[in-house]
Amino acid sequence: MAVSTLPKQMVSLRGVSKSYGDKVVFRSVDLDVAAGEVTAMIGPSGAGKSTLLRCINMLEHPDAGEITIGGKTIAAGKSTSLKEIEALRRKAGMVFQHFNLFPHMSVLQNVSFAQQRVLKRSKAEADKRSRALLDRVGLADFADSYPARCSGGQQQRIAIARALAMDPEVMLFDEPTSALDPEVGLEVLAVMKELAKEGMTMIVVTHEMAFARDVSDRLVVMADGAIIEQGDPHKIMSDPEHPRTKLFLRAVVGR
Amino acid sequence: MNFLSDWSTWFPTLLDGLSLSLQITAISLIAGLPIGLLLALMASSRLQVVRVTSVALVEIGRGAPTLVVLQLFYFGLPSAGITLSSFVAACVALALTTAAYTSEILRAGLQAVPSGETEACQTLGVSPLDTLRFVILPQGLRIALPALMGFAIIIFQATSLCFTIAVPELLSQAYSIGSSTFNYLSVLALAGLMYAVITIPASWLVGGMEKKMSRHLAHVH
Numbered sequence: 004m005a006v007s008t009l010p011k012q013m014v015s016l017r018g019v020s021k022s023y024g025d026k027v028v029f030r031s032v033d034l035d036v037a038a039g040e041v042t043a044m045i046g047p048s049g050a051g052k053s054t055l056l057r058c059i060n061m062l063e064h065p066d067a068g069e070i071t072i073g074g075k076t077i078a079a080g081k082s083t084s085l086k087e088i089e090a091l092r093r094k095a096g097m098v099f100q101h102f103n104l105f106p107h108m109s110v111l112q113n114v115s116f117a118q119q120r121v122l123k124r125s126k127a128e129a130d131k132r133s134r135a136l137l138d139r140v141g142l143a144d145f146a147d148s149y150p151a152r153c154s155g156g157q158q159q160r161i162a163i164a165r166a167l168a169m170d171p172e173v174m175l176f177d178e179p180t181s182a183l184d185p186e187v188g189l190e191v192l193a194v195m196k197e198l199a200k201e202g203m204t205m206i207v208v209t210h211e212m213a214f215a216r217d218v219s220d221r222l223v224v225m226a227d228g229a230i231i232e233q234g235d236p237h238k239i240m241s242d243p244e245h246p247r248t249k250l251f252l253r254a255v256v257g258r
Numbered sequence: 259m260n261f262l263s264d265w266s267t268w269f270p271t272l273l274d275g276l277s278l279s280l281q282i283t284a285i286s287l288i289a290g291l292p293i294g295l296l297l298a299l300m301a302s303s304r305l306q307v308v309r310v311t312s313v314a315l316v317e318i319g320r321g322a323p324t325l326v327v328l329q330l331f332y333f334g335l336p337s338a339g340i341t342l343s344s345f346v347a348a349c350v351a352l353a354l355t356t357a358a359y360t361s362e363i364l365r366a367g368l369q370a371v372p373s374g375e376t377e378a379c380q381t382l383g384v385s386p387l388d389t390l391r392f393v394i395l396p397q398g399l400r401i402a403l404p405a406l407m408g409f410a411i412i413i414f415q416a417t418s419l420c421f422t423i424a425v426p427e428l429l430s431q432a433y434s435i436g437s438s439t440f441n442y443l444s445v446l447a448l449a450g451l452m453y454a455v456i457t458i459p460a461s462w463l464v465g466g467m468e469k470k471m472s473r474h475l476a477h478v479h
Contacts, residue, residue, distance in 0.1 A: 120385075162378075
């Protein structure tokens, strides 16, 4: 029998549910993301995309289900220690809609801070890695500036460098360009494309349909608290099966 | 110009009183602020017992008039077997008042730090303690600084209440000179002037700082 050459599952969700009081955000969601795969999540506002993404690294605690990242599993409902949650989070880097940089730290410190405190890298080691990453996102000259001096697009690229500095196995993007001018958003998308090309596993909640179609390997459509369709982005974009997907795509693509 | 010669005679005695007022202010702030910070942190604890304790202490501390607290520590505690010198009683009472009031100021400062930064720390695996130490406190304290300075001015003025428990601070000194010379108007005017020489420049400083802070905050985001 041949040894399986199936790609390794990097992220898998099993029966993950979340509600706030009476309001169900999503119910029993399953999702698998293979190592090196870029998954784009689209869908109307309020579909639960961001909440699902935030459940993957336990920023929101799901009510039920299991979350596995890189072989580390956490089951909802059971009491989980902060140590276990931190171990899971360590495997995932996250980029937020509003960047969430530390305004009182220089750009370099923003990227080096967690490396020093969490990975126990020396300041010299951390700064060296930070400078390399800032160079990679095209911001080598901004190392000594403060975030407030940088444009939104630059801030988001700093945030990407900050997440990459922790050597994550998967990167989670929560509408990374939604707070940016379309033109500035392109800088961020370029960095993300570069990352995808280098084989980073990525889950991207986005309204950027071109990115979802051209860069992602798989498209996941969420609506009304469930994944209603997933598969090849080109196929779904040109020939959606679910009527809700058709409706959504007509609204965002055909405008 | 008779009053000028009076003032120059009284001035050294009043200066001693002013120095004592400033000492009490400094000790109250140095002892009270860390307790205030502790109460502020307790107020956002996950444990309800801790939160309730904090709120109760703060409400009692802010609800009780400073004069009553002073009297309680100086005249009240001896009945419970604890005797404090008037200076110590003054410092303890004002430190506790400082703790109660500043905890609210500090809590507001800490809460003004956007929660997104805490989330960023969580996703980076930064421990809650490090998040507090390197992200929340440096920014929260800076936000709270103008209000804390304003409170320091108020507590300096409140040291005049210590005259009721026989601490020889500025007002006591003025009062005793007044009672021996019957020149109350003149000596109290001088004492008032000496308080103002401290408080007015201090409040200018606070005003300047507030302006600078708002510029800084407008700049971010």
